[in-house]
Amino acid sequence: MENIIVCDNFLNEEELNNVLEIIKNKKWKWGHLSSNKQLIETPFWNVDLTNDDYFSIYIKQIIEKFFLKKFKLFRVYANGQTFGQDGSYHADCEDSNTFTFCLYVSKIDKKYIETAGGHIFFKIPELKYKICFEPIFNRGIFFPSNYIHKSSSFCRYVMDMRICIAWKFEEI
Numbered sequence: 001m002e003n004i005i006v007c008d009n010f011l012n013e014e015e016l017n018n019v020l021e022i023i024k025n026k027k028w029k030w031g032h033l034s035s036n037k038q039l040i041e042t043p044f045w046n047v048d049l050t051n052d053d054y055f056s057i058y059i060k061q062i063i064e065k066f067f068l069k070k071f072k073l074f075r076v077y078a079n080g081q082t083f084g085q086d087g088s089y090h091a092d093c094e095d096s097n098t099f100t101f102c103l104y105v106s107k108i109d110k111k112y113i114e115t116a117g118g119h120i121f122f123k124i125p126e127l128k129y130k131i132c133f134e135p136i137f138n139r140g141i142f143f144p145s146n147y148i149h150k151s152s153s154f155c156r157y158v159m160d161m162r163i164c165i166a167w168k169f170e171e172i
Contacts, residue, residue: 003144004122006133007066010103010140015059019105019165022054023047023078042088045080045161052076055165063101063167067142071099071169078105080161081118081153089123089150092168098145101167104135106160117155118162123148135162145169 011019026047049055055076064070074093081087092100108116118135124147133141143149145168154162 005142007140009138011138016138042085044085047078049076049078070172072172074168076167078163078165080163082161083153083156086152087150089148091148092145094146096146097171099169100143100145102141103165104139106135106163107137116158117152120149120151
């Protein structure tokens with residue numbers, strides 16, 4: 001569990017506003033899957049950001065500086081889930097030197113965060129229980145890509161899409 005690192009207020013205001021503006025102006029596509037190795041997997045909305053320098057270079061450098069690591073980027077994308085589009089448990093990659101960084105960019109009032117849903121759940125083999133983290137605005141979660149995890153959508157009372165930017169890396 002110590003390999004899951006939670007980083008609240010990860011980006012500064014200007015960086016976060018740039019992220020929101022970029023994804024707002026991109027075309028969302030339906031049908032993305034986190035892994036093709038699952039028997040059952042729920043597709044979700046996505047925007048491929050791998051060729052966008054702001055995400056693949058600028059923010060990647062912020063992530064590298066924060067974690068004091070160098071990475072090769074496999075891909076970066078925004079994923080979105082609306083009510084009923086809960087994910088399925090999966091691992092992003094089986095290699096031990098790969099990492100995932102998720103940044104939550106849906107604005108949910110903090111007084112509703114406990115009931116909004118949209119959590120990321122982890123199954124840690126050595127634990128007999130699951131752990132989860134709330135999708136707090138501008139919260140980053142860094143974890144080994146071989147950790148089994150899934151995300152959930154917001155509850156039916158939240159009318160917004162749950163949006164997370166996901167970077168998939170190999171440490172170099």
